[in-house]
Amino acid sequence: MMDGDTQLSSTPLGRPVQTACGGYVLLEERTSHTIFKGRQVYFCLPTCRESFLRDPNTSCMAGDLLSSDQ
Numbered sequence: 001m002m003d004g005d006t007q008l009s010s011t012p013l014g015r016p017v018q019t020a021c022g023g024y025v026l027l028e029e030r031t032s033h034t035i036f037k038g039r040q041v042y043f044c045l046p047t048c049r050e051s052f053l054r055d056p057n058t059s060c061m062a063g064d065l066l067s068s069d070q
C-alpha cells in the first residue's frame, strides 16, 4: 500500500474542498493537490498547482496558508 501521504486528507471523494485560489472543487482522484507545510492543498487546475509550486510565497493562495502557519 502506498497511502502514506494521503492520510492527511480525510475528505471523501465527491465532497467539496477549498482550493488554494479560495474557490471550491469537488474532490476527485485526479484533483490537483500537493502537500505544503504538512497540509493537503488542492487546486482547481493543474496550472494553479504549477504556479503555486513555482513560487508558493506569492501565489494567489499562499497568503492564507502562510498567515495561518504558526
Ligand SMILES: [Zn+2]
Binding pocket: 019, 020, 021, 043, 044, 045, 048
Ligand atoms: Zn486556481
